Amino acid sequence: MPMLFRFLLIITVFLILPVAHGLASDDMEENGTIFTFWPLVDYRKSPETGFSNLSILGPLIKIQQQDTVRTTAVRPFVYRTVDESDQSAATSYLYPLASSRQAPDVSTFQALKLFQVNTFRKDEPDKAKSDSMLFPFYIRGKSDTYGQYTSVFPVYGTLYERLWRDEIHYTLFPLYSRTVKKGTTTRNYLYPFFSTIEGEHESGGQFWPLYGRAEKEGSYKRSFVLWPFYLHEHTGLDTDNPTERLTVFPLYSKTESPRVSSRTYLWPFIGWTSDRGAKQEERRYFWPLVTTETGDKRQVKRYLPIFSEEQSGETLKRWYLWPLYRHDEINSDTYGRERDRVLFFLYSDSLERWPADGAERRRTALWPLFLFNSDTRGVKQFSFPAPVEPLLAQDGIEQSWAPLWRIYIQRWNDAGDSTVSFLWNLYWHERRGDDLAYELFPLVMYRSQGGHSDVSVLKGLVRLRTGKEMKTLNLFWLPFDMKWRVADKPEVVQESTMLNSERSEP
Numbered sequence: 001m002p003m004l005f006r007f008l009l010i011i012t013v014f015l016i017l018p019v020a021h022g023l024a025s026d027d028m029e030e031n032g033t034i035f036t037f038w039p040l041v042d043y044r045k046s047p048e049t050g051f052s053n054l055s056i057l058g059p060l061i062k063i064q065q066q067d068t069v070r071t072t073a074v075r076p077f078v079y080r081t082v083d084e085s086d087q088s089a090a091t092s093y094l095y096p097l098a099s100s101r102q103a104p105d106v107s108t109f110q111a112l113k114l115f116q117v118n119t120f121r122k123d124e125p126d127k128a129k130s131d132s133m134l135f136p137f138y139i140r141g142k143s144d145t146y147g148q149y150t151s152v153f154p155v156y157g158t159l160y161e162r163l164w165r166d167e168i169h170y171t172l173f174p175l176y177s178r179t180v181k182k183g184t185t186t187r188n189y190l191y192p193f194f195s196t197i198e199g200e201h202e203s204g205g206q207f208w209p210l211y212g213r214a215e216k217e218g219s220y221k222r223s224f225v226l227w228p229f230y231l232h233e234h235t236g237l238d239t240d241n242p243t244e245r246l247t248v249f250p251l252y253s254k255t256e257s258p259r260v261s262s263r264t265y266l267w268p269f270i271g272w273t274s275d276r277g278a279k280q281e282e283r284r285y286f287w288p289l290v291t292t293e294t295g296d297k298r299q300v301k302r303y304l305p306i307f308s309e310e311q312s313g314e315t316l317k318r319w320y321l322w323p324l325y326r327h328d329e330i331n332s333d334t335y336g337r338e339r340d341r342v343l344f345f346l347y348s349d350s351l352e353r354w355p356a357d358g359a360e361r362r363r364t365a366l367w368p369l370f371l372f373n374s375d376t377r378g379v380k381q382f383s384f385p386a387p388v389e390p391l392l393a394q395d396g397i398e399q400s401w402a403p404l405w406r407i408y409i410q411r412w413n414d415a416g417d418s419t420v421s422f423l424w425n426l427y428w429h430e431r432r433g434d435d436l437a438y439e440l441f442p443l444v445m446y447r448s449q450g451g452h453s454d455v456s457v458l459k460g461l462v463r464l465r466t467g468k469e470m471k472t473l474n475l476f477w478l479p480f481d482m483k484w485r486v487a488d489k490p491e492v493v494q495e496s497t498m499l500n501s502e503r504s505e506p
Helices: 002-022 024-030 397-407
Strands: 031-035 041-046 053-057 060-064 069-074 077-084 088-092 098-103 105-109 113-122 131-132 136-145 147-152 158-164 165-171 176-181 184-189 194-199 202-207 212-214 220-225 229-234 242-250 253-258 260-265 270-275 281-284 292-295 296-304 307-312 317-320 325-331 336-342 347-354 359-366 372-376 382-383 408-411 418-422 425-431 435-440 446-450 452-458 462-466 471-475 479-483
Touching: 077 397, 088 397, 136 158, 194 212
Parallel strands: none
Antiparallel strands: 031 041, 041 053, 053 060, 060 069, 069 077, 077 088, 088 098, 098 105, 105 113, 113 131, 131 136, 136 147, 147 158, 158 165, 165 176, 176 184, 184 194, 194 202, 202 212, 212 220, 220 229, 229 242, 242 253, 253 260, 260 270, 270 281, 281 292, 292 296, 296 307, 307 317, 317 325, 325 336, 336 347, 347 359, 359 372, 372 382, 382 408, 408 418, 418 425, 425 435, 435 446, 446 452, 452 462, 462 471, 471 479
8 A cells, every 4th residue: 555655646746747837927928838748748839920739649649720720640540730711621541541631612532542532512512523433343423524424343334534535334344345535436355355446437356466457547557466576557647747667576666757767676785766856866775774865855875874864955864873873953944953862762862942032942861860851941850760751752751650750850940940859859959039948858947038037857846937037936846936036035925826816827
């Protein structure tokens, strides 16, 4: 029993410590609130900026308000943002597993892009349009041109304006299917082995891979024998650039048209292309190892793995000792970007510029050690470690996952403002102009703001607050304090700080 009593006493004392520590002067409360009890609770509020944030159990639970935007997160399971200004909400579930979005004109839900439910609303409620999909097994929707459609794969289905076709009909796929595209009807039996093609002045069929042919009068002719060893086609017969392509794989292939001539001998050993329309000349040897291209729009020098350079308009790409080092550039009057990479994603440094307003943005990552960001406002951030961010630069990773493994985070700007967090605020440090606050839990916490300061040892075991005229001392978390003017000796004040209406509560 004595041991149990001591344990309960210790728990009780530590539960009331945050209350004792939360007491602050009115002047400091007006400018903001900081309330911490690591790792259970971390609450920060800034009335001046309309910002408040509550973190529970480090990065696991987050409730944040920024003006009209409210963010709620239970990482990594749910991350939800609600914007009251436009009545919209976006939620991700175990990103990237599933997500949903609600707005006055649309509601969507998707899981791995395979299951989707979408509702599109117009001004009139009776004209709402919806579709759903569990790809590829179930698809339901409505086409403005053809009407309602349903697909239950592979048993039976009809699709309109999906999968790059105007119409798709099937029964016991791959036993039978029919597709329509721009007036051409293709019927497949035991897809892809047998098929027929029908259309206006158009016919054809195939027994793949042995033989196939298709022809549309005045438009195209195609045929193959023992695909892919012999292919022959004429396309664009109704245009000013009719093109012939012949492939006898791997011995020889050619493309011939009024604008382009191309040959390949013993693929991939030797090949060349002359694009007279674009004024480009290309030579290929042991493709893709050695390639040169010259012309008005594009310049290529590729000698892999030693060196590669591609210049196309405003874009430049260079490889050195592929895949060791790569350099990319984009330069225009309105936008510029330079990016350097070592071993694809091991190290990456990207700098973007907008010359019109002088804005810059930078992102540097060394996998799996750190990530550095500098945004267009001049706000910089350094975080450690970075096991995923160098590979996937996505908002969902930043929101739902990265805070779970970031041991150290630092943000700062050119004005001297800065924040530091170590082990999810076991130690934190904030500076805003002349205001300063920091804490090393549970040893010491210090806050200086607007001419007032607050020092607390062991979460209130000893606490000294200094104002412009008065000093206040609390000992042993007791609801009594000693107050004295800055130039006077201390005297005991016979009233509880808990009852003093002139002082604020957390």
